[in-house]
Amino acid sequence: MEDLSRFKQTYFDESAELLEVAEAGLLRLTPGEVDSDEVNAIFRAVHSIKGGGGAFGFTELVAFAHEFETVMDGVRNNTVPVTTELVDTLIRANDLLGQMLAYAREGDPAPAGTTDGTVAALRRHLSGGAPQVQAPAAAPAAPAPAPVYADDEDDEAGLFGDAMAAIAAARAEEDPVPPGKLRWTIVFRPRPDLLMSGNEPAFMLRALRRLGDATVECHTDALPNLQNLEAELLHLSWTVTLIADADVDLDKINDVFEFVADDCDIRITAEAPPPAAPEAPPPVTDPVPVAAAAPQAVVAAVPEAPPKTLGADAPKAEAARPRPNGGGAEHAGLTSHTIRVDLDKIDRLVNMVGEMVITQAMIAEHVRELPPGEFQELLEGLEQLAQHTRELRESVMSIRAQPVSSVFSRMPRLVRECAATTGKEVQLVTSGETTEVDKTVVENLVDPLTHMIRNSIDHGLEGPEERERVGKPRAGTVHLSAQHRSGRIVIEITDDGRGINRPKVLSKAIEKGLVQPGATLSDEEIDNLIFLPGFSTADQVSNLSGRGVGMDVVRRNITSLGGRIGVYSTPGEGSRFVLSLPLTLAVLDGMVISVGEERFVLPLTNIVESLRPKAADLHGLVGKCDVMMARGEYVRLVYLHQLFGIPGAVADPTRALVVLVETEDGSRLGLVVDEVLGQQQVVIKSLEANFRRLDGVAAATILGDGRVALILDVAGLREMSRHMDSRAPRPPSSPVAALPAPALEPV
Amino acid sequence: MEPSVKKKVLTVDDSRTMRDMVSFTLKGAGYDVVEAADGQQALGVIGANKVDLVITDLNMPVMDGLTLIRRLRATPAHRTLPILMLTTEADEKKKSEGRAVGATGWIVKPFNPEKLISVVQKVCG
Numbered sequence: 001m002e003d004l005s006r007f008k009q010t011y012f013d014e015s016a017e018l019l020e021v022a023e024a025g026l027l028r029l030t031p032g033e034v035d036s037d038e039v040n041a042i043f044r045a046v047h048s049i050k051g052g053g054g055a056f057g058f059t060e061l062v063a064f065a066h067e068f069e070t071v072m073d074g075v076r077n078n079t080v081p082v083t084t085e086l087v088d089t090l091i092r093a094n095d096l097l098g099q100m101l102a103y104a105r106e107g108d109p110a111p112a113g114t115t116d117g118t119v120a121a122l123r124r125h126l127s128g129g130a131p132q133v134q135a136p137a138a139a140p141a142a143p144a145p146a147p148v149y150a151d152d153e154d155d156e157a158g159l160f161g162d163a164m165a166a167i168a169a170a171r172a173e174e175d176p177v178p179p180g181k182l183r184w185t186i187v188f189r190p191r192p193d194l195l196m197s198g199n200e201p202a203f204m205l206r207a208l209r210r211l212g213d214a215t216v217e218c219h220t221d222a223l224p225n226l227q228n229l230e231a232e233l234l235h236l237s238w239t240v241t242l243i244a245d246a247d248v249d250l251d252k253i254n255d256v257f258e259f260v261a262d263d264c265d266i267r268i269t270a271e272a273p274p275p276a277a278p279e280a281p282p283p284v285t286d287p288v289p290v291a292a293a294a295p296q297a298v299v300a301a302v303p304e305a306p307p308k309t310l311g312a313d314a315p316k317a318e319a320a321r322p323r324p325n326g327g328g329a330e331h332a333g334l335t336s337h338t339i340r341v342d343l344d345k346i347d348r349l350v351n352m353v354g355e356m357v358i359t360q361a362m363i364a365e366h367v368r369e370l371p372p373g374e375f376q377e378l379l380e381g382l383e384q385l386a387q388h389t390r391e392l393r394e395s396v397m398s399i400r401a402q403p404v405s406s407v408f409s410r411m412p413r414l415v416r417e418c419a420a421t422t423g424k425e426v427q428l429v430t431s432g433e434t435t436e437v438d439k440t441v442v443e444n445l446v447d448p449l450t451h452m453i454r455n456s457i458d459h460g461l462e463g464p465e466e467r468e469r470v471g472k473p474r475a476g477t478v479h480l481s482a483q484h485r486s487g488r489i490v491i492e493i494t495d496d497g498r499g500i501n502r503p504k505v506l507s508k509a510i511e512k513g514l515v516q517p518g519a520t521l522s523d524e525e526i527d528n529l530i531f532l533p534g535f536s537t538a539d540q541v542s543n544l545s546g547r548g549v550g551m552d553v554v555r556r557n558i559t560s561l562g563g564r565i566g567v568y569s570t571p572g573e574g575s576r577f578v579l580s581l582p583l584t585l586a587v588l589d590g591m592v593i594s595v596g597e598e599r600f601v602l603p604l605t606n607i608v609e610s611l612r613p614k615a616a617d618l619h620g621l622v623g624k625c626d627v628m629m630a631r632g633e634y635v636r637l638v639y640l641h642q643l644f645g646i647p648g649a650v651a652d653p654t655r656a657l658v659v660l661v662e663t664e665d666g667s668r669l670g671l672v673v674d675e676v677l678g679q680q681q682v683v684i685k686s687l688e689a690n691f692r693r694l695d696g697v698a699a700a701t702i703l704g705d706g707r708v709a710l711i712l713d714v715a716g717l718r719e720m721s722r723h724m725d726s727r728a729p730r731p732p733s734s735p736v737a738a739l740p741a742p743a744l745e746p747v
Numbered sequence: 748m749e750p751s752v753k754k755k756v757l758t759v760d761d762s763r764t765m766r767d768m769v770s771f772t773l774k775g776a777g778y779d780v781v782e783a784a785d786g787q788q789a790l791g792v793i794g795a796n797k798v799d800l801v802i803t804d805l806n807m808p809v810m811d812g813l814t815l816i817r818r819l820r821a822t823p824a825h826r827t828l829p830i831l832m833l834t835t836e837a838d839e840k841k842k843s844e845g846r847a848v849g850a851t852g853w854i855v856k857p858f859n860p861e862k863l864i865s866v867v868q869k870v871c872g
Contacts, residue, residue, distance in 0.1 A: 010763055204869060
């Protein structure tokens with residue numbers, strides 16, 4: 001049994017997956033429309049957890065899983081009706097099963113009475129339908145033993161006859177049983193169709209030989225003549241004389257015929273050595289081996305370990321067996337080949353690839369200074385290196401990619417709970433669950449999504465009566481979707497509720513001093529007020545969204561992931577929240593730009609184009625910033641050197657470059673820079689983790705020459721330029737100057 | 748007593764843990780093991796391998812154990828192939844169902860390694 005403990009990890013991993021399967025299934029379980037595939041899947045999940053748990057001796061877990069399984073079996077057989085209460089009980093049971101797994105994993109016994117309440121609740125559902133509650137599976141019963149001593153009623157044809165017994169008895173007289181041993185006489189006559197069940201008498205005889213010294217005699221008396229012989233039927237029977245140690249008991253012999261007891265006539269008799277008492281220790285002199293009547297039948301006895309109850313310690317015999325070599329690594333016949341890898345290892349790999357990207361950039365930097373035309377092969381080699389580095393990076397990133405379904409799958413439960421608390425009817429629709437994102441992003445999605453869905457149900461959706469009044473279906477719909485869009489993942493949460501109540505939001509904001517009284521705000525601006533810190537439209541702090549977490553926290557979470565959040569609402573029709581996030585938090589495709597002596601990186605996804613404006617394209621707005629006419633549209637100009645207080649930069653846009661950038665919501669900005677140095681993959685180093693958060697800056701990176709460059713956050717720049725006169729110079733204590741370059745640690 | 752030519756056992760179970768454990772135990776006892784995660788896959792594996800014994804779970808997605816046994820027994824080549832069912836304790840109903848469709852015998856889940864090997868030896872040597 002010790003050997004199997006190596007599979008515990010697999011078991012816990014698999015069980016975690018099975019719990020999710022069961023939960024997802026349970027959440028879809030609706031009274032009245034029971035899908036038998038779904039129910040079967042839940043049953044199997046619980047069943048598998050129980051089965052594996054038994055193998056590791058987790059008796060409490062198994063006992064509980066058994067109760068759970070019994071009810072699922074009732075659901076499967078339509079003896080337990082599916083009601084809302086039942087589903088609630090089953091969901092609780094599934095949670096508890098997870099807890100029991102956690103206890104088992106830690107090796108702790110569950111506190112006394114942990115399962116009592118849930119078991120009682122489960123059994124209540126059974127009492128109506130299924131008549132019997134099966135005994136807990138704590139001590140798995142051994143298979144029912146074959147009938148003890150075939151009785152004479154079974155010997156219908158009298159085939160054994162007294163003759164055979166007489167033969168055995170006669171021989172017993174001739175060959176006395178050695179001391180300390182028992183002689184068994186086993187008469188075994190299978191029914192003719194035994195072979196059709198795949199059973200093979202030869203193997204049973206061989207199994208008997210393993211129990212001791214066996215003499216086998218074959219009886220051919222029932223063999224028909226050749227004309228009547230049917231090859232697939234069995235016409236032979238056997239008498240086996242077995243001299244075995246005293247610890248071989250009737251159960252062990254019956255065990256051999258375990259599968260065929262009902263298809264055979266079996267008679268077993270035992271005989272102890274005449275003089276010695278059965279308990280007497282065997283004499284020191286070795287017993288003389290019994291003379292074998294049929295020489296080919298004598299086989300050295302293979303000692304068999306005494307029977308064990310399952311879950312016992314490793315049997316002694318196990319130690320004598322050859323140690324298995326492989327770990328069961330071959331999975332022939334299975335279509336998917338996967339391995340489980342420690343996340344730390346992958347993170348290390350990601351880090352190393354990041355360092356490699358930097359090194360590669362460094363080499364490229366140096367090579368640029370070589371005299372042109374002389375090192376053609378070196379340059380080609382470096383070109384390839386760059387290509388391979390990129391591919392390596394993508395491969396490594398894809399290892400960490402995970403479908404968002406791991407987050408989405410938690411939401412049905414949340415919706416269910418919210419609906420119950422608010423008394424609303426809610427239908428959750430999800431799409432794009434297979435969209436893959438880096439696992440760090442996926443993990444960080446849980447909290448914002450949880451909050452936003454709660455928010456949609458609590459604030460967005462109307463109650464069923466109100467919905468009916470305005471001609472909507474009683475049940476509101478929340479749609480959660482994910483998709484890849486231009487190198488980012490876009491997640492949308494849409495509800496068909498009442499939409500944002502703008503007058504209320506505005507008056508609330510004025511009341512809280514967030515907006516000046518009498519200010520005129522566009523609809524979009526009003527909608528965005530809900531992201532302001534301390535803002536809440538709930539008249540009363542409800543259980544759901546009033547947990548001290550507002551949309552401002554959601555926005556902060558999203559921004560810290562390098563993402564953005566937008567809200568779009570139509571009164572009476574509903575609201576849509578749009579999250580846009582990077583696919584990975586580790587590496588970014590960027591454009592390196594220079595401003596004075598400083599270098600910045602712009603995410604490639606933000607860049608539309610770069611151009612050198614003519615004087616005629618530029619317009620100054622009095623007391624405000626400059627704008628530029630680009631492609632028939634006025635674009636606000638942002639002077640990076642002013643924003644960050646960098647001396648020595650090109651100030652005249654007609655001599656500098658304007659990089660046209662676009663944010664997720666489509667608004668454009670023209671960044672005035674000295675030069676565009678080139679495209680490069682950069683490894684993102686968190687500024688917050690290593691320094692502190694800076695407005696307009698998403699993160700930092702290390703360039704090929706070892707210099708630290710800030711990665712710009714375009715949306716942040718827009719915010720900055722909106723709230724200040726971009727012509728006003730920044731105070732000298734600019735973040736760039738304050739940044740301690742070498743202190744940066746890898747993300 | 749180990750067979751000179753390794754016998755090949757097909758283990759069919761939707762639980763990876765269970766497949767791993769059966770596989771590990773039998774390999775340790777000198778058997779070749781191939782795996783399948785449900786009855787449908789098992790039929791594929793049997794089509795591509797000559798197996799001497801099938802050990803199948805009963806509850807599986809796609810195709811369950813009883814259906815698998817029925818399908819195998821319906822094929823002349825597998826009329827006498829030993830097929831063991833992995834059943835849960837106290838599952839007498841399943842045992843008799845299994846016997847009715849032609850299962851050779853059963854292994855009680857959870858199994859212990861030595862019991863598994865002795866059962867396997869009993870039906871395929």
